[in-house]
Every structure is written in structure tokens, then in C-alpha cells.
Amino acid sequence: EVQLVESGGGLVQPGGSLRLSCEASGFTSSNYWMNWVRQAPGKGLEWVANINLDGSEKNYVGSVRGRFTISRDNTKNSLYLQMNSLGAEDTAVYYCTRLQASGNFYYMDVWGKGTTVTVSS
Amino acid sequence: DIQMTQSPSSLSASVGDRVIITCRASHIISSYLNWYQQKPGRAPKLLIFAASSLQSGVPSRFSGSRTGTEFTLTISSLQPEDFATYYCQQSYTTPVTFGPGTRVDIK
Numbered sequence: 001e002v003q004l005v006e007s008g009g010g011l012v013q014p015g016g017s018l019r020l021s022c023e024a025s026g027f028t029s030s031n032y033w034m035n036w037v038r039q040a041p042g043k044g045l046e047w048v049a050n051i052n053l054d055g056s057e058k059n060y061v062g063s064v065r066g067r068f069t070i071s072r073d074n075t076k077n078s079l080y081l082q083m084n085s086l087g088a089e090d091t092a093v094y095y096c097t098r099l100q101a102s103g104n105f106y107y108m109d110v111w112g113k114g115t116t117v118t119v120s121s
Numbered sequence: 122d123i124q125m126t127q128s129p130s131s132l133s134a135s136v137g138d139r140v141i142i143t144c145r146a147s148h149i150i151s152s153y154l155n156w157y158q159q160k161p162g163r164a165p166k167l168l169i170f171a172a173s174s175l176q177s178g179v180p181s182r183f184s185g186s187r188t189g190t191e192f193t194l195t196i197s198s199l200q201p202e203d204f205a206t207y208y209c210q211q212s213y214t215t216p217v218t219f220g221p222g223t224r225v226d227i228k
Contacts, residue, residue, distance in 0.1 A: 035217075045157075045165065045208055047217040059215045062122075095164055106212045107155040107170035114164055 002026035002110055004096045009115030016086050020115055022079040022096030027110075030054075030074035033099035035108060036081050038092035038117075046092075049081065050099065063089070086119045093117075123148050123211050125220035133228040140196040142223045144209035152187055153213035156194045159222075160205045168207075169194065199225070 008020040020036070036048040049060045049070040058070050069082040079096055094117055098110040124147040134140050144154065152172035157165040167176045169185035172192055182197040196203055204227055209220040 044222045045159075045210070045219040047210075047219070050215075050217075061216045100170075102171060102174070105153060105171040105174075107167055107176075108157075108165075108210075109167050109170075109176065111164040111166070 002098075004098065004110055004112035006094065006096050006112045006115035009094065009117045011118045011120065012086055013121050014087055014119055016119070017082070017084045018086065018117060020081040020083065020094055020096075020117070022081075022112055024077045024079070024098070027098075029072070029077045029079065029098070033106075034072060034079045035097045035099055036070060036079075037095045037097055037108070037111075038090075039095070039114075040089075040092045043092075048094070051079070083117070086117075088119050091117060091119045122216055123150065123214060123218050125209055125211055125218050127207075127209060127220035127223050129223060130221065131224040131226065133226055134199050135228045136199055136201055138199045140199050140203075140225060142194045142207050142209075142225075144192040144194070144220050146190050146192075146211055146213075148213075149190060150211045150213035153211055154185075154187065154192045155210045155212060156183075156185055157208045157210065158203075158205045159208065165208065196225075 003025045006022045035050040051070045067085045071080045093114040095114045096112040097108040100109040154172045156169040159165040172187040173185045206222045206224045
């Protein structure tokens with residue numbers, strides 16, 4: 001079964017750091033771009049970052065650039081999100097997603113169940 | 122960044138109703154538009170990609186279309202399991218952006 005499982009969420013104080021992990025199974029994650037998408041409580045979806053096949057290209061939404069770092073370890077079929085200088089606005093469920101391609105069209109076809117990050121003192 | 126809007130923001134409908142949700146982009150995005158369904162407490166699920174291509178395993182009552190910069194998601198006959206929030210998402214350029222969502226609930 002194709003699956004993504006996130007971990008690493010929790011309660012962290014403002015200004016703190018957290019590292020999220022996402023383990024892929026049922027497929028070879030090194031064949032896909034991967035993403036992090038988040039959803040604040042009661043809010044919509046926000047794309048956070050993505051990373052290419054070998055980790056040499058990374059993109060971020062403006063609000064996290066310079067604070068978050070996406071990375072991957074293809075030997076472990078795993079994706080990571082290092083989050084520093086966390087603020088209340090980063091409180092959300094964080095989803096790991098697979099980016100599928102059909103010709104020039106890209107879409108997120110596999111989603112994990114998410115891990116919850118709460119930033120609060 | 123490309124801004125996505127959706128209308129309506131919410132709607133109430135009955136089982137068997139035809140439901141249409143509209144999504145617009147602030148810039149031309151060709152057909153680089155995807156639709157997702159999200160139920161409370163669950164991860165989003167891909168329904169439609171490339172504006173009108175049905176994802177494998179998704180019921181055929183779901184369909185997508187594009188007219189210029191306006192996109193629609195149509196549910197031809199609403200089923201009990203379709204009550205959820207629907208999001209459009211552009212994949213034309215980075216940053217990828219989502220619409221604010223349309224909540225479909227029971228009348």
C-alpha cells in the first residue's frame with residue numbers, strides 16, 4: 001500500500017525548533033518531488049515547501065523562507081522539515097505529500113494523515 | 122503569487138442534488154488546476170487534476186471543467202459521503218496556492 005506517515009509534531013514554545021519526518025512506503029520516494037502542506041486550525045490549506053528528486057532544488061512559501069528547511073534521505077525513503085524560530089502562526093497540521101506528474105501537469109496524489117504542531121507558551 | 126478564489130464559500134444541498142463549485146485564478150494558469158476533497162479530521166484527497174482529468178478511483182459523478190480562467194467542479198448527484206470541503210489548487214507556478222475552500226453540508 002502506498003503510504004506516507006508523518007511524525008515529530010508536538011507542543012513547542014515560541015522561538016523554538018522542531019523537526020518533522022515523513023516516511024514513505026509502498027513506493028520509491030526518490031522517484032518523486034515531495035511537499036509539505038499545512039493547515040492552521042479551522043483554516044484552509046497552505047503549501048509550505050517542496051524538494052526535487054535528489055534534494056538539490058528546494059522551494060518555500062515566503063512566510064517560512066529562512067526559517068524552515070526541507071530535506072530528504074532517499075536511502076531511508078524519508079522527507080524532513082526542520083522548523084526554526086517558530087511562531088504562533090506556524091501552529092497547524094503538517095501534511096507530507098507526493099507530487100505526481102502527468103505530462104506537464106503536477107498534482108499531489110498521496111497525502112499522509114498529518115502531524116500537529118502547536119506553538120504556544 | 123497567484124491568488125485563487127472559490128464560490129460559494131459554503132452551500133447546503135440535498136442528496137441527489139447537482140452541485141457546482143467555481144474557482145478562479147488571479148492570473149492565467151492554463152489547465153494547471155487540481156481539486157481536492159477534505160472531510161473533517163482527515164487529509165485532503167485528490168479528485169481532479171489538470172482541470173478535468175478524474176483521478177483513479179474517484180466516482181464518475183465528479184467532473185471538472187475550464188472556461189478561460191474559470192474552473193468548475195461538478196458533482197452530478199450528491200451522495201451522503203460527498204459532504205465535505207472542496208479546495209482548488211493551481212500548479213502553474215511556485216508557490217503553489219490553494220483556494221479558500223467550499224464547504225458542502227446537508228440541507
